[in-house]
Amino acid sequence: MELASTYNSVETEDKWYKYWMDQNLFHSEPDEREPYTVVIPPPNVTGVLHMGHMLNNTIQDILVRRARMMGKNACWVPGTDHASIATEAKVVNRLKTQGIDKADLTRDEFLGHAWDWTEEHGGIILEQLKKLGASCDWDRTCFTLDKERSESVIDTFVKLHEKGLIYRGVRMVNWDPDALTAVSDEEVVYKEVKSKLYYLNYNIEGEEGTVTIATTRPETILGDTAVCINPNDERFTHLKGKRVIVPLVNRSIPIIEDDYVDMEFGTGCLKITPAHDINDYEMGMRHNLESIDILNDDGTLSEKAQLFVGKDRFVVREEIIPELQKAGNVLKIEDYDNKVGCSERTGAVIEPKLSTQWFLKMTEMAKVALDAVMTDEVQFHPAKFKNVYRHWMENVKDWCISRQLYWGHRIPVYYLENGEFVVAKNDEEAVRLAKEKRGNDALTIADLRQEEDVLDTWASSWLWPISVFDGFNPEKNEIDYYYPTSDLVTGHDIIFFWVARMIMAGYEFKGTFPFKNVYFTGMVRDDQGRKMSKQLGNSPDPLDLIAKYGADGVRVGMLLCSPAGGDLLFDDSLTEQGRNFANKIWNAFRLVKGWEVDSSLPQPDSATKGIEWFSHKLNQTIEVVNDHFSKYRISDALMSVYTLFRDDFSSWYLEIVKPGYQQPIDEVTLKATIDNFDKILRLLHPFMPFISEEIWQLLEPRKEGESIMVAQMPEVTKVDEKLLANFELTKEAVAGVRNIRKQKNIANKEVIALSILDNDGSLDKTFIPILSKLANASEVNFVTEKVSGALSFMVKATEYYIPLGDLVDAEEEIKKLEEELKYQKGFLISVSKKLSNERFVNNAPEKVVAIEKQKQADAEAKIKAIEESIANLK
RNA sequence: GGGCGAUUAGCUCAGUUGGUUCAGAGCACUUGGUUUACACCCAAGGGGUCGGGGGUUCGACUCCCUCAUCGCCCA
Numbered sequence: 001m002e003l004a005s006t007y008n009s010v011e012t013e014d015k016w017y018k019y020w021m022d023q024n025l026f027h028s029e030p031d032e033r034e035p036y037t038v039v040i041p042p043p044n045v046t047g048v049l050h051m052g053h054m055l056n057n058t059i060q061d062i063l064v065r066r067a068r069m070m071g072k073n074a075c076w077v078p079g080t081d082h083a084s085i086a087t088e089a090k091v092v093n094r095l096k097t098q099g100i101d102k103a104d105l106t107r108d109e110f111l112g113h114a115w116d117w118t119e120e121h122g123g124i125i126l127e128q129l130k131k132l133g134a135s136c137d138w139d140r141t142c143f144t145l146d147k148e149r150s151e152s153v154i155d156t157f158v159k160l161h162e163k164g165l166i167y168r169g170v171r172m173v174n175w176d177p178d179a180l181t182a183v184s185d186e187e188v189v190y191k192e193v194k195s196k197l198y199y200l201n202y203n204i205e206g207e208e209g210t211v212t213i214a215t216t217r218p219e220t221i222l223g224d225t226a227v228c229i230n231p232n233d234e235r236f237t238h239l240k241g242k243r244v245i246v247p248l249v250n251r252s253i254p255i256i257e258d259d260y261v262d263m264e265f266g267t268g269c270l271k272i273t274p275a276h277d278i279n280d281y282e283m284g285m286r287h288n289l290e291s292i293d294i295l296n297d298d299g300t301l302s303e304k305a306q307l308f309v310g311k312d313r314f315v316v317r318e319e320i321i322p323e324l325q326k327a328g329n330v331l332k333i334e335d336y337d338n339k340v341g342c343s344e345r346t347g348a349v350i351e352p353k354l355s356t357q358w359f360l361k362m363t364e365m366a367k368v369a370l371d372a373v374m375t376d377e378v379q380f381h382p383a384k385f386k387n388v389y390r391h392w393m394e395n396v397k398d399w400c401i402s403r404q405l406y407w408g409h410r411i412p413v414y415y416l417e418n419g420e421f422v423v424a425k426n427d428e429e430a431v432r433l434a435k436e437k438r439g440n441d442a443l444t445i446a447d448l449r450q451e452e453d454v455l456d457t458w459a460s461s462w463l464w465p466i467s468v469f470d471g472f473n474p475e476k477n478e479i480d481y482y483y484p485t486s487d488l489v490t491g492h493d494i495i496f497f498w499v500a501r502m503i504m505a506g507y508e509f510k511g512t513f514p515f516k517n518v519y520f521t522g523m524v525r526d527d528q529g530r531k532m533s534k535q536l537g538n539s540p541d542p543l544d545l546i547a548k549y550g551a552d553g554v555r556v557g558m559l560l561c562s563p564a565g566g567d568l569l570f571d572d573s574l575t576e577q578g579r580n581f582a583n584k585i586w587n588a589f590r591l592v593k594g595w596e597v598d599s600s601l602p603q604p605d606s607a608t609k610g611i612e613w614f615s616h617k618l619n620q621t622i623e624v625v626n627d628h629f630s631k632y633r634i635s636d637a638l639m640s641v642y643t644l645f646r647d648d649f650s651s652w653y654l655e656i657v658k659p660g661y662q663q664p665i666d667e668v669t670l671k672a673t674i675d676n677f678d679k680i681l682r683l684l685h686p687f688m689p690f691i692s693e694e695i696w697q698l699l700e701p702r703k704e705g706e707s708i709m710v711a712q713m714p715e716v717t718k719v720d721e722k723l724l725a726n727f728e729l730t731k732e733a734v735a736g737v738r739n740i741r742k743q744k745n746i747a748n749k750e751v752i753a754l755s756i757l758d759n760d761g762s763l764d765k766t767f768i769p770i771l772s773k774l775a776n777a778s779e780v781n782f783v784t785e786k787v788s789g790a791l792s793f794m795v796k797a798t799e800y801y802i803p804l805g806d807l808v809d810a811e812e813e814i815k816k817l818e819e820e821l822k823y824q825k826g827f828l829i830s831v832s833k834k835l836s837n838e839r840f841v842n843n844a845p846e847k848v849v850a851i852e853k854q855k856q857a858d859a860e861a862k863i864k865a866i867e868e869s870i871a872n873l874k
Numbered sequence: 875g876g877g878c879g880a881u882u883a884g885c886u887c888a889g890u891u892g893g894u895u896c897a898g899a900g901c902a903c904u905u906g907g908u909u910u911a912c913a914c915c916c917a918a919g920g921g922g923u924c925g926g927g928g929g930u931u932c933g934a935c936u937c938c939c940u941c942a943u944c945g946c947c948c949a
Contacts, residue, residue: 005912190948262875279949339949387878388947395948492946527885560900561886567945569886573901580914587912594911636888639900654911661910735918742918748909827895839932848893848933855894 003593007586009550009579013690017130023705026135028075030481036067036074037485039465039515040136041498042081042144046090046121049128051524051532051558051570052491054542058555059519059634060489061134065686066629067486068135069713075482076135077468078126079142082118084408084457085179085187085345091117091407107406107452114407118145131543133551133689135709142468144460145409152467153409153460154425156509161423165361166401168413172281173400175353177299178346181404182357184456185397188350190339197336198321199267201329202227202244205252211236211244212331214266216338217276218324219316221246222305223294224253226272228283231257233268247329248320249306256287278352295351313351358402358411358453365504366396372503378513381632385492385520392496399501401456408454415449422448462501465514472509485515492520519632522567529569545575552688553579556642559635559687581642582691585684588650589695591658592673598664605769607669610656613727613770614676617648619719625683626716641683649680652731656770674699679714726764729795730771736793737775740802744791751778755787757799759865786872794820797861799869810873817873821866828859 020026028035038060043053060076068074091114092102102110126141142149160166173182198218201210211227224246229236243252260283261270274284275293284291294305301308301316307323308316324330341350370393372378373386380386402411414430415421422437424430427445434443465488466472471479484506490499499518506514525531532539545554556578561568621644628637657673659665678699685692685708696708741748754777756763772780783801790801791813834840835852 003911006914185948384879391877391948496947571886571901576914577901580912583914584912587915589911591911631890633888636899639888643899650911651916658911738917742906823895830895834933837932841932843932844893851894 003586003590005587005590007550007583007691009552009582009690010547012694013131013133013546013551016690016693017133019693020135020707020709021138023707025707025709026076026137027139028073028137030478031073033071033073035482035486036064036072037482038064038074038076038487038489039468039485040076040078041488041490041494042079042142042461042464043125044083044086045080045118045125045143046083046087047125049125049132049542051539051542052521053125053129054132054554055521055524055558055568056489056491057129057132057134058558059521060487061132061689062555062559062634062686063487063489063519064135065689065709066713068709069682069685069711071712074135075137075140077140077142078129078134078136078138079140079464079468080122080125080144081457081461082143082145082407084403084405084454085176085181085183085343087114087117088405088407089179089346110406128543131546131551133555135689140468144457144464148470148473149460149463149467150409151425152463152470152472153455154412155472156463156505157409157412157455157459158423158425159509160360165365166358167361168356168358170354170356171359171400172278172352173355173357174341174343175297175351175355176343176346176348177295177297177351178348179343179405180297182353182355182400182402183343183345183350184400184458187344188341189344191342193338193340195336195338195340197266197334199331199333200247200324201331202247202271204239205243205245207242211239211255211269212267213269213271215271216336217317218320219301219308219313220273220276220294221271221320222249222301222307223273223275223292224251224271225274225284225289225292226253226256226287228256228258228261228270228272230259230261230263230268232259233261233263235268247324247327256283256289258283258286275354276352281352281354291354293354295353299348299351314349357400358413358455359398360401360459362396362398362504365508366393366500368507369393369500369503372507372513378503378515379517381517381519385495385518388492389495389500393500399456401459402451402453403456404452405454408457409460411451411453411455413451415451417447421451458497458501461498462505463509465502465506466510479510483510484513487517487519488515489519489521491523493523495520517632519634524570525567527569527571529567532570540570540572545572549575549579550582550690552582552691555687556581556638559638561635581646582688584646584650585688585691585695588645588654589677589698591654592670592677593698595659595670596664597667597670599667601664601666603666603668604773606773607657607666607672609766609770610653611669611672611676613723613767614648614653616718616720616724617653617727618644618676618679618714619716620724621648622683622714622716623719638687641680641687645680645684649676655774681708682711682714685709685711723764726767727770729764729798730767732795733771733798733800734774736795736800737777737802740791740793744804748776751776752802752804753778754780755783755790755801755803756780757783757786757801759797759799760861762796763798786869788872792869794862794865796858797865799865814870814873817866817870821863821870824859824863824866828856828863831856831859 040060041056064074064076094117095102095113122143129136157166174185174188176183195216197214197216199212199214200218200221201212203210213227215221227244229239239255240257242255244255245252256272260279261268272280272283272289274281274289274291276295283289292304294301295313296302299313300310301313303309308319311319321330342348343350370390373380373389380389412425413421413423414434416434416438420437422430422433424433430448431443431445434448435441460467465485466479466483469479469482470476471483488499502514506512523531526538530538542554549557554575557575560574560577561570621640624640625637628640653676657669678696681692681696689709693708737752737754746752752775754775768780771777786799787801787803790803792799792801794800831852835856841849
């Protein structure tokens with residue numbers, strides 16, 4: 001079979017993904033094995049794959065594939081969430097381009113359009129994940145708005161309400177005037193903007209003189225109901241108990257006193273607008289102030305404002321200044337940088353607004369969820385996020401769960417005509433409860449009015465680890481097998497949105513944690529550390545990357561730059577490195593595959609020893625990889641396998657066992673080599689699923705249905721550290737010979753003779769066949785005296801000589817030796833100094849002192865040998 | 875303003891309870907290479923006062939204090 005010298009990822013990857021699907025290898029059913037469960041952080045149903053998903057899902061797939069190969073029953077549940085506000089915004093926009101206004105549609109008509117959108121876009125992102133190699137159990141694909149998940153949401157709402165944890169109240173909420181809905185605190189992003197600070201004079205009532213306030217939002221003066229000073233501010237003692245006049249509307253408002261006012265900021269006088277600022281609202285409550293809501297839901301001014309009615313708040317901000325100037329109220333205007341809250345979804349400037357919403361009490365649930373993490377019942381990786389989590393949990397506020405949208409789970413609250421309400425999971429139940437409540441058996445559903453609002457999307461996402469197994473359905477018991485899940489992989493930016501709330505839901509509804517480990521990924525940025533965004537155009541299209549470098553290459557590239565939790569600076573060169581590595585593996589395979597076997601050949605000693613060494617090296621690496629995985633150091637684990645393949649296997653092992661050009665190989669060595677290759681491929685499979693499968697299938701005849709993805713992960717047998725250390729010395733000796741060849745321009749194919757002076761008898765002679773082969777030595781002999789007329793080098797106390805007669809330059813050799821001598825002497829001094837320090841010898845552990853003594857002895861021996869060599873050359 | 879974290883090679887980062895000459899890895903860089911698997915490669919090499927200062931200790935990248943700079947979260 002002719003194999004191309006460059007690996008072709010495109011053909012390979014589609015072929016094997018299809019094979020895995022056809023063989024149903026991703027599917028999991030409960031059985032007697034230990035489960036390993038991961039739920040996907042559901043991507044937004046309208047979204048497309050971006051680099052963050054690539055990273056996230058690469059890591060999940062690595063964990064899942066590895067668990068599967070370690071004999072666990074791995075189940076990775078995929079799905080999407082309905083992203084109520086984002087999707088609704090997209091649907092509204094599309095309707096707009098079709099000339100349809102949302103306001104003209106009934107709820108059901110609108111939902112029809114929203115489902116159409118979902119049908120069109122919903123599957124895209126999951127199909128893209130397949131290109132990456134994601135080994136999700138696609139039979140289990142869920143959607144937060146499908147039947148089972150919806151029932152879960154409604155069911156839990158009813159339960160939480162029964163427990164008294166859900167309440168309805170008037171609160172200051174974050175209002176998105178574009179989406180016309182409340183959003184949670186976590187959905188507000190603060191942006192730095194250049195704005196102005198306006199200094200405005202208010203006339204004091206009944207006397208000459210003015211009070212100056214400073215504000216960034218002059219239009220809100222129309223809703224002012226007080227001016228506040230700090231009671232300790234001596235500048236304003238004369239104002240106590242007086243009243244001022246709001247400009248333009250000429251409303252008389254009181255001057256109040258409150259410690260909240262920062263005497264340093266602005267003028268020290270603060271205007272209070274309880275309806276439009278959270279702090280003012282609280283102050284309004286304390287001082288019994290009137291609340292004047294001057295804004296309509298869409299951000300225009302309402303009748304209550306009296307002026308500029310119907311105009312947008314930003315327009316008014318511009319227009320009110322000339323009016324104020326005309327009235328003589330503007331003192332000055334300064335440039336000012338401040339942070340403005342914007343909607344994460346629509347980008348609109350958020351208005352704090354009083355409105356009636358549904359809330360979920362957080363205090364009790366947060367306490368349980370906090371303890372779970374602080375005691376490591378749920379482990380965070382990296383652990384530094386525990387602090388962030390604690391801070392949020394200790395300051396948690398009740399969760400505003402209602403949204404004024406159509407696309408989502410409609411709140412199961414039914415109002416009666418008298419304003420009372422019942423909470424029920426369906427219409428029948430609602431009617432039954434209403435009858436009970438009112439003592440009126442004639443009530444029908446027509447007498448009830450269901451709440452118009454829907455629930456926050458996270459009210460379904462937080463149930464995800466339970467709801468994907470239909471865990472609220474008492475007739476289903478799969479949950480008992482799969483829950484709690486094992487690992488959650490997610491971005492650290494949604495630690496509050498999602499992770500915290502899933503932990504709360506886990507304890508609340510299942511009595512235990514939803515997952516054992518949380519692996520937080522960083523944010524993917526470009527090579528200059530900028531966030532990837534559409535505007536900057538600095539985000540590569542993941543599918544293009546896969547086409548160009550292969551999914552394996554991209555996976556490796558993602559990992560090479562991804563310390564846990566830290567931001568990662570993505571650069572194409574990393575995926576290129578991944579692709580190059582795949583090519584390297586491919587070519588190693590080409591080499592092995594190209595060998596002709598001759599069963600009559602005996603195995604060379606070098607191969608026997610090489611195979612023995614490599615088995616220990618492999619075991620050692622497996623140990624290291626296991627350790628890395630146990631600490632969720634995924635990129636370190638990859639780097640260990642990468643180094644094993646590139647350095648140990650390719651550069652050393654294959655060179656040791658490789659037969660001469662166009663010569664056959666013996667059977668035993670070939671078998672062992674294929675075996676070793678097989679093991680490395682299995683170690684590699686979680687990281688590079690496609691190429692590992694491709695080569696694994698070609699390496700030996702496989703039966704239909706066999707796959708590396710369900711092969712057993714190699715296990716550690718024994719590691720002989722001494723043997724490994726001796727091989728390292730052999731490597732040094734080989735490098736010594738290569739250096740001399742290079743210095744003297746002796747080609748590798750030219751044989752040399754090698755003499756060894758084993759000064760202290762420490763040399764492991766079993767490695768000599770390897771040294772002989774890799775040094776291309778015609779003979780290796782042992783001597784008891786220094787060899788003159790030869791080039792030499794030392795490895796520990798062992799001296800190596802290459803007799804080269806006229807090529808030897810005594811001057812140069814002496815210089816080289818003297819440099820080494822200088823270093824050794826310096827080293828000896830530092831060690832001796834340490835050992836002559838009584839406090840060190842008395843206080844340091846015995847082991848440490850022994851090591852230092854050994855170093856001293858080694859250095860002394862080496863110095864002696866070097867000095868003799870120098871004398872010999874002179 | 876409150877809190878958290880960081881600062882180690884040109885870049886991105888390791889460095890696990892203080893202890894081998896322990897200052898490391900990958901990339902980048904320099905030099906050399908038509909070695910018959912691979913130039914998507916191989917070999918060799920340069921490069922850091924571990925942010926500054928102080929302290930604890932026989933011993934500090936590691937622990938403590940302080941200063942500086944940066945980042946993130948929250949208000």
